[in-house]
Amino acid sequence: MRRTVGLGLRREFLAEVLQQAPKVGFWELAPENWFPRGQTAYRQLDAIREQAPLTSHGLSLSIGSPDPLDVHFVQSVKQFLDRFNIEMYSEHLSYCSAQGQLYDLLPIPFTEEAVEHVVERIKQVQDILERPLVLENVSYYASFANELSELAFIRAVLEKADCSMLLDVNNVFVNSVNHGYDPYAFIQSLPSERIVYGHIAGHDEEYDDLFVDTHGADVKPEVWKLLEFAYQCHGVFPTVLERDFNIPPLPQLLNEASKIAKTQEFFTQQEHVNVI
Template identity: 30%
Template sequence: MTPLHDLPHLGSGLGYRREIHQPTMEHRDRIDWLEVISEHYLFASVQGRERLAELSAAFPIVPHGIEMSIGTPGEVDEDYLDALAALVEEIDAPYFSDHLCFTRAGGVSLGSLTPLPRSRALAKELGRKAQRIQERVGVPFILENITYHVDLRTELTEAEFIAELCEHCECGLLLDLTNLHTNARNHGYDAAGFLDAIPTERVVQVHLAGGTEAHETLLDSHSSPVPEPVWALFDELLRRAPLKASLIERDQDFPDDFGELLGEVERARSAMRAAAPA
């Protein structure tokens, strides 16, 4: 198993979406790597596999899951893990990622990334579970923080929960800085304090995206440019720890000018280069 600090430096990437396939391929020289949604390719059609082959011939690729549901009690489905391991091997992915949440309960899909009851016991259980998944797939597993609209009173804060989980596994973190900014703003806590409380040396990758606001609440819609407070958090994180990868996410309301996304990719790349040790 490759240690986190020995993972390749991927640079500044873009979340792949079929709606922007053509400009993504046309501007491959300005995008360092791509993140694909794992579930789109685990049991893909012939057309899907051909698209994946085209992408992997042009870019390094990391699979990012949305349906593992690590927080659901019990073990993750073996067929899912078999398919995920095969996907990782097929595209020679350096690591894979998914969300620290649950998406299924009682065998029913919830249709959303649902926050966990943040207890010390659950952090320990999920840390051990994540370690087993990592060993099963064969490359490092990195876990992403999510947004939540209701912050239930729990034993641990989100940052404490993440730190406790990391005590029980060797997995890395995918720190979604937009999610951090959104939660900090909506629930009234200090985002820099969150960074103080987590093991930033475990952060392998970040997500950068823009959202919307409704009724004085920020929504993580991935539908607009990365806002300045998120860029400021990115700079703050880079002062604390080196990163292997950054990623611009856009899921809807794609700009007519693809140069807008390329500009964000370049801004992230420049920030990472400026923060790199001499």
């Protein structure tokens, strides 16, 4: 169902989730954060997925890396997804390794050569996972050797790899400020049929022309408006409220997530009226 709201599953409130079974549409987690934690953690996930479905958003795939694809890692991801009956695996359209782990999500140069490089790696990953790979548009603060716009690069990768998109609305807004483009035109130009779910998060405003995607604050009004526009353009899609730092009490997060649910309900009703 496209009208559903998710939260990132964090250790800070894991005990509360297990004890209280709060109502969420689904929980999002990073598989590699759970691999090393053993059977106790796996039993916790089994209990949580009795409450709500799980989906996955990875951190370490490094799809744009110049290094060879880490096939063993991808195979481990598949085993994890199969173990917990997780249908969707999303990652970042970026890279985080080059002759070793870089511990950051770095932008891929927007070039035709990079498109071909990434597309071949996506196909390899999808063959191993036996699932579509879902790729997120990322925030970035510098770009290099660009032949294409960010929008053209994303569209080319999605089309040539025949993969899906995770639309991070906050990343669009942050990039639009940092790189001087219209976020509404950007979102309107994305292919609706590729968008399978989304993210929304808070950011820090360091300077007038430098915003940082921190996931450490409440969602700003400008980003809420952009999410509404995304639903208007592409229809309602499942959306995760991300919060990785300065994590408030779980009831506060659930209250903020309820705003997504209300927005989804409004636009679902509008779609119904338009059909009638």
